[in-house]
Amino acid sequence: MGLREALQTRVLTADGAIGTLLYSYGLDYCHEEMNVTRPEIVEKIHSEYLAAGADVIQTNTYGANAIKLARYGYENRVQEFNTAAVKHAKAAVGTGEQFVLGTIGGVLGIRKSDVTLEEILAAIREQAESLLAGGVDGILLETYYDFEELAATVQMLRQLTDKVIVAQVSMHEPGILQNGMSLNEVLIELDALGADVVGMNCRLGPYHSIQAMETVGLPKHAFLSAYPNASLLDVEDGRVVYESEADYFARAAVELVGQGVRLIGGCCGTTPKHIEAVKKRLVGVAPLTKKEIKPVSIEFVRVPEPPVEEPLHSKAKRQRSVIVELDTPRHLEIDGFVKGAKELYEAGADVIMMADNSLASPRISNIAMSSILKLQHGVRALPHLTCRDRNLIGLQSHLMGLDALDLNDILVVTGDPTKVGDFPGATSVYDVSSMELISLIKKLNEGISFSGKSLRKQANFSVAAAFNPNVRVLDRAVSRLEKKIEHGADYFISQPVYTKEKIVEIYEATKHLETPIYIGIMPLTSFKSAEFLHHEVPGIKLSDDALARMEACGDDKGKATAEGVAIAQELLDTACEYFNGIYLITPFLRYDMTLQLMDYVKQFDRQKGAKANV
Template identity: 65%
Template sequence: MTLLERLQSEVLIADGAIGTLLYSYGVDFCYEELNTTNPELIEKIHREYIHAGADIIQTNTYGANAVKLARYGMEGRVQELNKAAVQIAKRAASPEKRFVLGTIGGIRGIQKSSIPLSEIEAAVREQAEALLSEKPDGLLLETYYDLEELEKVLAVIRPMTELPIIAQVSMHEPGVLQNGLPLNEALKQLESLGADIVGVNCRLGPYHTIQAFEEVKLPENAFLSAYPNASLLDVQDGRIVYESEADYFGRAAVQLREEGVRLIGGCCGTTPKHIRAAKKALSGLAPVREKEVKKKKPVIIQEAAPSPVAPLYEQVKKDRTIIVELDTPKHLDTAAYIKGAKALQDTGIAAVTMADNSLASPRVSNLAMGSLLKSEHNVRSLIHITCRDRNLIGLQSHLMGLHTLGLHEVLAITGDPTKVGDFPGAASVYDVSSMELIQLIKQMNEGISFSGKPLKQKTNFSVAAAFNPNVRVIDRAVKRLEKKIEFGADYFITQPVFTKEKIVEVYEATKHLPTPIFLGIMPLTSSRNAEFLHHEVPGIKLSDETLARMKTHENDKEAAAQEGLKIAKELIDTAAGLFNGIYLITPFLRYEMSIELIRYIEEQDRKLNERGIAHVQTTSN
């Protein structure tokens, strides 16, 4: 009988984790390489699961694709490692006549932008061809947090074979995927794409896996599968462990069967003893053919409170809009900073922007300072958020805090690496890129957390993205902007630009974009300042002419500052005619320089308006 024929009348038991056993044996390198370097060990693990009662075993190929193997320099061994894995599993399964599934693991995690779907498609096609060439009994697609990826993989593989395909998603929260889609809906979509068995694996232990299936209907044309972890993980003496009694896992298997699951295996932390317990507990139990689906009480997601002022991206589409960066201090004497922020606000600018520990140097929290300025001085803030300093937990918590405090303008950036800052040995997190952060913030605007769980209220963030035009090939930078727009960017803020030619180039390269741009202008303060920016700060380049002009005043601080302002005004003359948004970067808390530039912009706009009115009056008459 085939696998699908058996499932018509039986609840089948799959194996447990391979990686968990290898980890317990002290293996700390590429597990898939063992298919050729130590096939006896892999076969031993397969036999242990078969002797424990597994009806189905999976190949040791979870990460045997070109993308993941590239981490070990083995991307050219996809065919070799996958073929060897099927051969090993079939040797182990043959005497006992067990089914062998060729395993293809998910590639993406939270970081979608790092691996395009086209690359995933090519990698999966290559791996599937290798697995299928050795004639397994089916294919297992497991540990897919990103439903888009799994749907693409299924669309690639389904036309390649008539063998059964098992498609399993992974959840951060019971019953919901990370994009907020209910598990039941996700499984229905996979069924419609041709999966023969649909289910879940990894991340959650038995308790939460059962809870998730309580809301899942029995499929019309597929079977349900579940490979829960042994439990939630723990760390003891630096090693990952899963605390779970085998008997508990066996009882959980019975409950999964009661929820209509017909294929039950194990993921992280499970061992042959867990599979043995599940087999014993399910002995003699027929599949469930009808079930009562638990109706989950709908979570009401409240609309976000309307902002008292228009978002910056809407404001800049209509009128001249000026924002000014004023970095918070590196010390705790904030009097001068607050004075400067108030002075800037009094000029009528749209917002004071605050970097997030720029150049990887610790400063007073921009969240704290933004809240203080808002509550006590009515100063509107645009808060920068880097991916460097916070993991996903910290990022979501930070954003929830910003929303709660009424700070809704944010700039999502990757952040300078720690090696350029005060603590070069500090760890950089980078759980996500700026693109994924933009997408996750927009997901929160729909009332959905990073894990897919309802937030009970929508946020209303206006999300800016960074644009560095100081590159040799600007078309590539613009392609990146287009990608950021796809991920949800509302507007862009550029690095400071120091030549008129570059400003015009930026305009010509971006004028087709629907998303507004704030053009960055930064007054230079001295020749040393100019040299430092040009030679040492990533993303900033000055022209030879600018460097020479500042050099002529290297021994006169005041003259140098005036020359820096003169250069900035010349750049503003060009920028103001092409961009509604101007982004002034204040150097060294010298806010009086930014105020002078603000006044200059206002005066030039006034003169232009007067000329325009005069022209209209003349032609009207």
């Protein structure tokens, strides 16, 4: 009797975690390498699960594809590792009636990867061919967070083999994937794509796995599977542990069978003891053939009323728009900052922008100052958000706070590495890139959290992205802009530019883009600061002419200020001619210089309007 036929008549018990047991043996390097270097341990684990009563075991090949093995320099050993893994699993089964599934793990998680879907499919095909050549009874696709990846993999494998395909997704929240799709609709689609068994594994323990499966109907053609974790994970002395009694896990398995599951196994933290308990509990338990789906409580997603403030990217498409940056203080005295922000806003700035601990040095929280400016003084604020200081939990929490404060304008940046700042030993997080964060923010605008859960209302963020034109090959920088647009960027804010020629070059290189660009202009205050910007600050390069003019001012502060403003005004002549968006960067809280430049922009527009009327 084959695996398909067995599933038609009874509930099958699968094995539990392999990695958990290898980890317990102190093997925490490349688990797939153990198929070659420690075969006796791998075969022992299989034998223990079979002795516990498992009807189905999986190969030790979760990460045995070229993409994952490349982390260890083993990308050329795919066939070797997979062939050995199948050999050990089949040797453990021997002449028994148990089945062997060749395991393939998902590549993509909540973070998008630089690897393309085509590259993933090529790597999975190579692995699958080795597993199938070894004589597995089917393929187990597990721990897939990205539905597009799993769907494409099922389609590819269905063309490659007629053996059983088990397709399992992983969820951050019970019953919903990170893209917002419900588990039920995902499993329906996988069934339609040709998977023989569809279900879920990992991340969730028994309690939440049952909750998830309560929302799932019986597929038309496929059978249901569930491989829960032993429990939610904990950390003791730096080691990941799972607290779960085997009998509790077994009782949950009975409930999962009551939700229609035909293939029940375990994921992280489960051991042969868990599987033995499951097997005993399922004696005499018949598979479910009919099921009513538990009604899903649909959370109302409220579309917010149109904002009173026009989005900056909308305004910049039709007329002049000016963003002014003013750094928050490094100290606790804020009166001077608030005074400057108010004056700049009253002088005509569309928004006051605040960096997020620029140059990795701590300043007063820009979300706190944005709130003070907006709620106490009626000043529209645009805070930066870096990927450096917060993990995914902190990023979503921070963004939810911004939404609650009705701060809808935001600039997403990667953030300067901590080693350049006041605390070089501090940790840089970088859970996601700036592009990935933009995509996640756009999910919030759809009312969906990073994990796929409903937020009960939609956020309304207008998202800016950074643009560094001060590079040798501008076309590459423009290509990054195009990628950021694909991820959802609404407009761009450039690093400061110091030559008219560069401004024209930017225009010619980006005029095919409909997404507005704000050109950065920052007045110089002294020759020393000019040299610092030119030689030490990433993304800023001055012209030889600007450096020479500032050097000629010597130690005369008044002359240096006037010359810095004059250079900036000359740049504005060109910037205002080619771009609606102007981004004025206030140096060292010298907002008196920025006020002069704002007035100059107004004069430029008045003169241009007067000429147009002649």
